[in-house]
Amino acid sequence: MKACHLFALSLLGLVSIAHADLSSSIEKLRAVDREGKGNAEATAAWKEIAKSDAGALTQILAGMNGANPLAENWLRVAAGVVAEKAAKGNGISVDSLVAFLQDTKNAPAPRVLAFDLIRKSKPEESEKLAMSLLGDPSSELRRYPVTKLIEEAEAALSAGKKDAAGDTYQKALVAARDEDQIKSIAKKLRELDRTVDLPKHFGFLMRWQLIAPFTNVERKGFDEVFPPEKEVNLTASYPGKGGDAKWVPFESKDDYGMIDFNKPFTMLKEVTGYAYTEFNSAEARDAQIRIGCKNGWKVWLNGELLFARDEYHRGMKLDQYKLPCHLKAGRNRILVKCCQNEQTESWTVEWQFQLRICDATGTAIAEAK
Amino acid sequence: MTTRFISRSSLAFAVALTSSFVIPHSSLSAADWLQFRGPNGTGISSETKAPGPQMKVAWTAELPGRGLSSPIVVGDKVFVTCASGPEQQSLHVFCFDAKSGKTIWERALRATGRTMTQSKTCVAAPTPCSDGKLVFAQYSSNDLFAFDLDGNLQWLRGLTYDYSNASNSLGMAQSLSVIGGTLVVQSENDSESFAAGIDTATGVNKWKIDRPKAANWTSALHLNSGSKQLVTLQSSKGILCLEPDSGKEVWNYADGASTIPSSAVNDGVLYAVSHGITALQPDGNSVSQLWRNEKLNPGTASPLVIGDSIFVVNSAGVLIKASTKNGDEAWKLRLKGPFSGSPVAAGQYIYIAGERGDFQVVDSTAKDGAVVATVELKETILSTPAISNGAVYVRSDGKLWKLE
Missing domain, CATH: 2.60.120.260 (Galactose-binding domain-like)
Incomplete structure (x- = not known):
């Protein structure tokens, strides 16, 4: 028993060391800056992070909060490798990713990545989440639910339900941030004799x-x-x-x-x-x-x-x-x-x-x- | 008034640079196709196992985004870039198994620079390159990534993040080139136009020079000079020859050159796309003109030199063969164009894909030339093929084909 306890304690120690090391490695990636500054240190740190298991994904994603776009990319690739490895093994438990996604205090970039990882791992879970993202602070996360609304409006239109279609297009326009979606929605709304104020939008x-x-x-x-x-x-x-x-x-x-x-x-x-x-x-x-x-x-x-x-x-x-x-x-x-x-x-x-x-x-x- | 948003941080640390970095021969193979237009940017395969004239599709791989960069091949791995998303902001690097076409790894990053391009081109326009150990990928957004062959990220740069006016609203397409331990990067545009030599180990600038303030889509070439390898940069002003390790000027041809098709090099002679084709003989720190033929006008495709002949595809889609001795025309052959991609060759055969998807094989030794095979790929193809290990690789926006 004693030996087992020692083994367990040593494992805990190893785990805590591993976490400490991951934080340190993440900080090295966050320190990269213009003109290759920090690249040399980041190379080794990235390898350490990429060795992590799927349990580290939310820590890696959290590392993207407040990071510059270069550091975001270092961390994005690391998260991608960890997720890819996990997908080939025991898979990813998406609960922590869903919690990360739903916490809007997290930055848009890692939340988008969290959604992508959920979608790849459990598409049905991302489908369930999609409509809750319609008014999301991240314009990128709005794209998919807006697409769903456009499809819903098109279906209503095909069924001759013009009022329902107009209301749904209107809802889609309020949420839409991407120019291509806004253009197509505005065109449909005008065809339905609805007023659209694009400059205001x-x-x-x-x-x-x-x-x-x-x-x-x-x-x-x-x-x-x-x-x-x-x-x-x-x-x-x-x-x-x-x-x-x-x-x-x-x-x-x-x-x-x-x-x-x-x-x-x-x-x-x-x-x-x-x-x-x-x-x-x-x-x-x-x-x-x-x-x-x-x-x-x-x-x-x-x-x-x-x-x-x-x-x-x-x-x-x-x-x-x-x-x-x-x-x-x-x-x-x-x-x-x-x-x-x-x-x-x-x-x-x-x-x-x-x-x-x-x-x-x-x-x-x-x-x- | 004060200025903000344009500030650049200074280089925070210096990295000791070796004066030359020799790649072990064991890491490279004659079958490798390591950059835009293959070995030294010549477009000519250096392997003995040529694909030959008759080709069929061995495999097709799907790509999730747009791209007109060429594939490159290192050993049994094929690397391709593409960009996806409504603004092409997701930047992909794919590694495929050359034998099966299966994905070995894929990495997806985000553009840190501008992704706007004219509609025909796209963000994944520059062709990646490799030194046999690392793969370097650049995009029109000026994002630059270095991966090892197993997909481990070695370093990255955001060149528009570094130099905020380095972009071209039409899109950039200059392809990377690596010589020794220096990655030659061009970001030549109407505003903050530059070229740089970047340390392949760290991604830090070895040198950076201002370039003519004019949009430019041509790519660097390697030029052998005795025991040294030099690099040439082409622009509307002409052709500048540099030492790749230092960026030091060796010679400068200042009589203007094209900003779309790149020049060709063979046996120490540079066939410049300048006033038609101008053959230039470098000699130490100077360069002299051998001949000029103003009627040899490449369209978008870059010229190709096979032995004592130069091949030019003009804007009407006509392949013209001329002598490298004096520029005299030998024959003309109409191909199925138009062409955005450039021809490449192995042995006597020239391989080129037309924009409408006609992959054509031309026997360059036939009297008056002859299209000896055509494979209809049925997609828009704007890229230049790659040749490796007896096969040809070509890509569209959505697909990568292996033909053999």
Whole structure:
């Protein structure tokens, strides 16, 4: 018996050492950073973690909370290997993964991974969970239940139940965060004569003051500091390219919030414009400014440059660039610089951008009244 | 105004670098196809066991996402990348058993960079490469992963996470190349354009140089110079030859070059896709022009050199054979195009897959050339085949085929 106790105690000791070692290894993965920093230490630590059994999965997932995207990937692969190994052996007990998924204090990335692991291990369990994720803080976890709702609405439509279909599409739209799903739902709702306010859904900023044209000959305007970067004075005018540059009000009527400089200023080339607006936030909070633009552009929030991009006419899409930022309570000043270049091809006419304010999951932040 | 979001952290530690890293010969085989267009980027199989003209599908493996990267082959393992998800944000590396086509392992990671591409291309566009011990995979999102052959993660980088304006909204497709202990990575675009030599052991930069601010989809080539192996980087400005270990310039050809098809190299001569084809003879720290034929214009596919002939597929899908001695045309042969992938060859046979799924075998020695076999794969194919151990591997968005 004594020998058995000793063996058991030594096993417990081994287990506790193993846990301590896993924590240390996870910390090494969490320490990786830009330009390969921490890679050398992470290689060995990853191997230790990858040796773990399925019981360590939630610890590995928890290690992703608050980690940078590089560390997330190290841990994601380790969890994948542990799960793959377990699947070939005794399988995975999904209870702890379900608990991890359902705890929304955990970050979206490991919760998405937890859902994937549940789905691979016990598809029927993920089916049961799916609809509970419809309003999930993770936009990615909403995708599947939104798909289910779309299917349900399509079935209702096929059965001639237009009202039921419309209600279900409406429910799907409220939950949807992915552009492809939102587009298809909005189309169906409009076909059913339902009102859809896409700018509100996305959180596009629709009302701006625009000023142009400053020069961008030889693309030098991108780096040149024109007066609006020093001071926004909406009553001022300045010498511009080929005439005075003046502020004009502009309100977008576009579903996707396009702010088109060509409309007030005509299709100019080698020019720079600015757009200014204010956003009234109910509280001080973290947010994202998301911009789509195929011209050279810069964005400032309350005088702070968030990002600058000097690529021209290589394509534009919703949420092309996601800029983490911090809104202050009350009035937030947003300035966009938008540069048009010298290209003359038909696909280089656009001089425009779209900009929305949302949280990190893509949910629109409503402006305070 | 102050700046945020663009800040870069400095390199936190230095890693001792060996001046050269020689791979044991035992780890490599002539049957290996280790990078885009195979041995040294030539597109020519160096093994004696050639696939021959008549081919049939040996096996097909399903892929869960899009990709136009080429497969690579190390020993009896075939590696393929793809990307899945609504924004192609899930990045996959697959390892298949070459004999059976069964999955040996799969790893899935997430894009840390931008995944936007033009619709024809996709995130898994750059071809991975291997030094025989590690597999390196890069994506249009600028994510870069190193795995050993058993799927153990060795290191990773997020090059757009590191250099926040290094991206191309059309998508990037420059393929990786490894020489000694240096992984040559290109991220050439309109904004933060660079190339880097990365330590294969740690994933840390050995060197990093600015590159022309212009979108570029061409890939590096290996160039033998005496006992040294050099690397050439092609861009709209021309072709820059570097020492791979240090990034030190050896010579620079500055008369412009294509940004889509890559050049070809054979027997120490570089056949540059520049003003048609320009044959360049490197000599120490300089390079001289041997000949130029402005009518030899590759479309998207990169040229191929077999012996004393250069083969170019033009934008009309016509395969042109010309002399490597003077660039004179020998014959033209219309193929079933169009083509995004490049031709590869083993022995006298050229293998190329058309975008409409026609995998074609051309006898390069036939008078006026001849398509001697076609396998209809019935899918859109935008990739370049790989040759290994008497078989040819080719992939579409959803499938990987072994033909033999």
